[in-house]
Amino acid sequence: MSLLETKDLTVRFGGLVAVDQVSLSVDEGETVGLIGPNGSGKTTLFNAITGLYPAAGGEVVFRGERLTGLETHVIARRGIARTFQSSRLCLQLSTFDNVLIGLYAHLRAGLWTALVRRARFLGEVRSALGTVRHLLELFNPDLVRRGFDRAGELPQIDRRRVEICRALASRPRLLLLDEPSAGMSPEETAELMKDLRVVREEMPGLSLIVIEHDMYVIEGVSQRVVAFNYGRKIAEGPFAAVAATEEVREAYLGREEASSA
Amino acid sequence: MLTVWAAEAGLFVLVVAALLAERPLALTATVAAVAAALALLRLHPGLRRTLSAAFAAHPRAAWFGGAVLALLLPVALRHSPYWTFVATMALLYVTIGQGLNFQIGSAGVINLAGAAFAGLGGYTVGLLTVTAGVPPALALLAGPVVAAAVGALLFVPILKTRGHYLALVTIAFVFIFNILVNNLEFTGGPQGIKNIPTLRLGGHAFTTPLSVLGLTLPYHANFYYAALAMAAVATLAVWRLHNSWLGLALNTLRDDEIAARCSGVPVARQKLIAFTVGNVVIGLGGAFYAVMVGFVSPPDFDFGYSLAMLSVIILGGVDSIGGIVLGACLLIPLPERFRFLHEYRLLLYGIVIVLMLLFRPGGLWPASVRRYGAGGAVSPR
Amino acid sequence: MPAPEIVLQQAFNGLMLGVMYALIAVGFTLFFGVLDVIHFSHGDIFMLGAFAGLALLGLWGAAGLAAAPVVLPLTFAGAMLVTGLVGVAAERACVKPLARSAPLMTLLATLSLGLVIREAILIFYPRGADPKPFPALLPAGGFDVAGVFVRYENLAILGIGFGAMIAVDLVINRTRLGAAIRAVAQDPDAAQMMGVNLDRTVDWTFFIGSALAAIAGILNGLYYSEIHFIMGIMGGVIGFSAAAIGGLGNVYGAILGGLLFGVLQTMAAAFIPRGSEFRDVVAFAVVMLFLIFRPTGILGEKSVERV
Helix, strand or coil: CCCEEEEEEEEEECCEEEEEEEEEEECCCCEEEEECCCCCCHHHHHHHHCCCCCCCEEEEEECCEECCCCCHHHHHHHCEEECCCCCCCCCCCEHHHHHHHHHHHHCCCCHHHHHHCHHHHHHHHHHHHHHHHHHHHHHCHHHHHCCCCEHHHCCHHHHHHHHHHHHHHCCCCEEEEECCCCCCCHHHHHHHHHHHHHHHHHCCCCEEEEECCCHHHHHHHCCEEEEEECCEEEEEECHHHHHHCHHHHHHHHCHHHHHHC | CHHHHHHHHHHHHHHHHHHHCCCHHHHHHHHHHHHHHHHHHHHCHHHHHHHHHHHHHCHHHHHHHHHHHHHHHHHHCCCCHHHHHHHHHHHHHHHHHHHHHHHHHHCCCCCCCHHHHHHHHHHHHHHHHHHCCCCHHHHHHHHHHHHHHHHHHHHHHHHHCCHHHHHHHHHHHHHHHHHHHHHCCCCCHHHCECCCCCCEECCEECCCCEEECCEEECCHHHHHHHHHHHHHHHHHHHHHHHCCHHHHHHHHHHHCHHHHHHCCCCHHHHHHHHHHHHHHHHHHHHHHHHHHHCCECHHHHCHHHHHHHHHHHHHHCCCCHHHHHHHHHHHCHHHHHCHHHHHHHHHHHHHHHHHHHHHCCCCCCCCCCCCCCCCCCCCCC | CCCHHHHHHHHHHHHHHHHHHHHHHHHHHHHHHHHCCCCCCHHHHHHHHHHHHHHHHHHHHHCCCCCHHHHHHHHHHHHHHHHHHHHHHHHHHHHHHHCCCCHHHHHHHHHHHHHHHHHHHHHHCCCCCCCEECCCCCCCCEEEECCEEEEHHHHHHHHHHHHHHHHHHHHHHHCHHHHHHHHHHHCHHHHHHCCCCHHHHHHHHHHHHHHHHHHHHHHHHHHHCEECCCHHHHHHHHHHHHHHHHCCCCHHHHHHHHHHHHHHHHHHHHHCCCCCCCHHHHHHHHHHHHHHHCCCCCCCCCCCCCC
16 A cells, blocks of 8 residues: 555646656655656645645545545645645744754643643753754754854755754655655755765665756756656656656647757 | 842832822932932943842742742731722733733724723623622622623624724723713713612721731722732743644734744634733722712723823733733823822823833833743843 | 615715715725835824814914805815825834834824824814714705605715726726736735835825825714714724725725615614613624624735645
8 A cells, every 4th residue: 555645636726736646656665756848737736635724625545544624734734745836934933943943743731731741841842852853953953053053054955954954853754745856956965865865775665756947956866757747647657767758848849849950 | 038138129110109108308319319220230230130030049038038028018008008008900901911912912802992891891790799699799890791792792893803903992981981971861861870888808808998017008008909819829820821723823913913823723713812801800900989978880990091001001012911011010000199290190101001012012011022931031122 | 564665865964974984094004005115194094084074174264264065175175185195104103114114003003193193183183082963064955765864965975086086996996006006916026126206206106195085084074073083983984994894905996885884884883772872782793793703805905825
C-alpha cells in the first residue's frame, strides 16, 4: 500500500480547473520529483493535499485514511509537512521559535502547566530546544549559535534551511518541498542538494515530493518524476524518460521548439 | 546590584517629585533633574550600557527593588489622595492593557471593543451588588466571567472576518453596548448604577484610611495595593502565557496563519482562547473600577476609552509585556499632571498613536524575542 | 402592516439618508481601490465638511451675503476645498507612508487620525461640544404625490447628491484622471509602467473622495438642520459598511450600498418598536451581521491571498 495516494483529485477555482483528475502515489521512503511549467497546478496539488484548498472531486488517501475534507492542522498532525514557494517564516520571531512551532503537535505542556507548574514547563522547553538545536546543527551550526536572533536577519539560504527544519521537527512521514531552490545561486543550489541528502540520512523512511524548476536538482534527488501541464499529469517515470517525453518538452518549450530540439 | 537599586531609587525620587512638586522652586528643580537625566541617558551610550548590563545581570534584585518601591509609592504620596488615585488608575490600565495586548499584540485579534468588555465587568459588579446584594468581592470575580461569556458573541466574527472587517465589527459591538446600557432601564440608563458598596478585607473597609509603618495613608491606598496585586498577577499571567506554547502558536498564527495551520496549530481554537483570556483580564479591570469608584455609567465605557487603551499598547509596545507597564505609567498620569492637557486627553492619545505608528511602530519598549524564561531575562533594548 | 403611503414616505426619507451615505461610501471605496487601505478617518472628514460649511456660512453672513442661490454654491465649493486638502494632507502624512506595512497599522493610524480631527473640532470650534444649528437654505414647502409628501428640500438634496454621483462617474469613466484612477486600482505597478503618476493620482483620489464627503456633510446639515461633532463616527461606520456591502473598490456598489443602508435604517427606525431610540443599534447590528456573513459584498471585492 502506498503512503500517499491521490485518486482523480480535482481542484477548481470558479470555472478554472487547476488540478484535473490527478492520480498519483508515493511510497514509503520514495522521493518523487514534480515538474511542469508555471501555473500547471503543482503548488495547487500541494495545497489540496494539505487541505488548504478543498477538493472539487476525487480524494486523497494517506496511510490508508482519507484526508480529503479534513482541516489543515489535522492533516499536518497526521504526518504531512511542507515548505512554501516564498518561504513562510515568521521573520519577527527567533529562529528557534520558527522551528519550535514545527514541534507543536508533540508538545504536551498546556495552559495550566505554563501558568502554574513552571518548572515542569521549562523541562519541556529544554528538551524541545534540544531537538531544535539538533535539527539546525545538521544544516548549519551557525544557526544554533544565532538561534535567538530574529529569523528576518538570516540570509535566504538559511531561511530555507530553517523552514525545512520546521517541517522536519514534526517527524513527518511525508515532506512536500515547494521549489526549494527558488531564487538561489548555483552555489546555494549545490548547498541545497547537500541539505536534501542530510534530510535523507536523518530520516531514512521519509517520503518526499519535490516541486522544482531546476532539473539538476530534480535529477539529483528523485527516484521518480511526475510531469504536470494544465493541471494534468502528462508523464511519469525515471527522470531521463520523462525529460525525453514529447509532451513534456512541448509543455516547457512550446510545440515548434520541442519538435526541432 | 547597587547600581540597579540606585537607578531604581533615583527614578522613584524623580517620579514622585514630578508628580508632587507644586511650588516654583521645587518644580524647576524637578524639571531640571528630569531633563538632566534624560540628556545623560541620550548622550552617554556608556551609561546606558552600564545600566542595561547591571539590570540584565541582576534580574532578581531589580524585581525586588521595583517591588519595594511600588509598595512604598503610596507612602510617598500619602499627602495626596488624588495622586494615589491616579497611580491606581495607571495600574488599572496596566491590567486591562495586558489583557488587550494579549488579544491584539500576541494573537493579532484586533479588538476595538475593549471598553465594552471593561464595561461588562463593571456593570456586572454594579448590578450584582446593588440589585442583588451580592458581596462586592464575589461580584468582582463574576465580572470577568460575564465579560468572557458575552465575548462569545464575537467568536464567529473573529473566525470568519479579516482584519479591517473585524475591527469594524468590534467598533459596532462597543457602540451597541454603549447605546444599550444607556437606554435600558435595568442598567440604570444614562445615570448608570450608583452606590456600589466597597470592598472589605477582614473587617477593614476599603473606604477607611490605611495605616502602614505607623503612617496614615488615605483610603485610596487600599485600592492602590489591591490594584497593584491585580496588575502584578495579570502581568505575570500574561507573561507566562506569552512565554508558553500558546504564546508561540499565537505569534505564529498572527504572522502567518497558513504556516501555523500547516504546522498543526488549531488556529481557530487558539484565537478564541486568546480572545477569552484577554476578555477575562479586561473584565477584571472593569470590575475593579466599579468597586473602586463606586458607580458605573455609560460614558465611562465608550469608544474613546477603547482608543485610550489602544494608545497604551501602541506607545508601550505591541506584544510587549514590559511595554504595557511603561505605556500605562506614562499615558495615564501625564494628562493629570499637566492640567491644561486634561481637556486634550483624547486628542493627545490620538496624536500619540499616529506618531508612534509612523516613527516607532514597535513601541517605546518593543517586544523582545521569546526566551521562555529559560535563559536570560527580558531587557528593554 | 402599516399603510403603503407611510412605507413609501419612510422609504423616500431613507433615500435622502442613503444619498448622503452613498457619497461617503464612494470615498471609502475609491481609497480602498487605489491604496488598498481603509481610511477610517473619512467619517470625520465628513463631519469636518459639515463644520467647514457652517463656518463658511457664518463668514458669508458676516460679509453680508445671505441669498441661498449665491451662498450655497460658495459654501459647497469652499467646504469641498477644505476637506479635499485635509484629505490629501491626511493621505500624505499618515495613510500612504503606512500603506505598505501591516494593514493593522493603517487601520489604527487612520482611526486615531479620525479621533484627532474629532477632538480638534470639539476643542477648537467655539462651543464644539454642543450640537450646532444649521441654517435652512433650501426652498421650503412641497407637494403631495400618492399620499407621500415630497418636500422641495428633499428634491434639492436628491438632486445635489445624485448630481455629485453622476459627476464622479463622469470623472472616473470619461477623463484621463479617471482612467488613471482605475488603472492604479487594478494594478499600481502596471499603471506606473504605462506612465501614470502614482502619487498624483492617489492625491487626486483622496481629494475627490474627501470633497464628496463635504457635500454629504453639508447635505446632512441641511437635512437635519443641525450638526454635531460626533456625527462622523456614525457616518464613517455606516459609510464604510455601505462600501463594504457594495464590494470594496466598486463605486456603483458603494452607491448601491449607501442607498440601501439609508432606506433600511430609516425603515427600521420607523417600524421597529422603540426604533428611533435604538436606531443606531439596529444600524450597527446590521453592519455586524453583514460583515460577518457577507464580507466581500454584494457586488464583490478585489483581493486574494496567494499560497
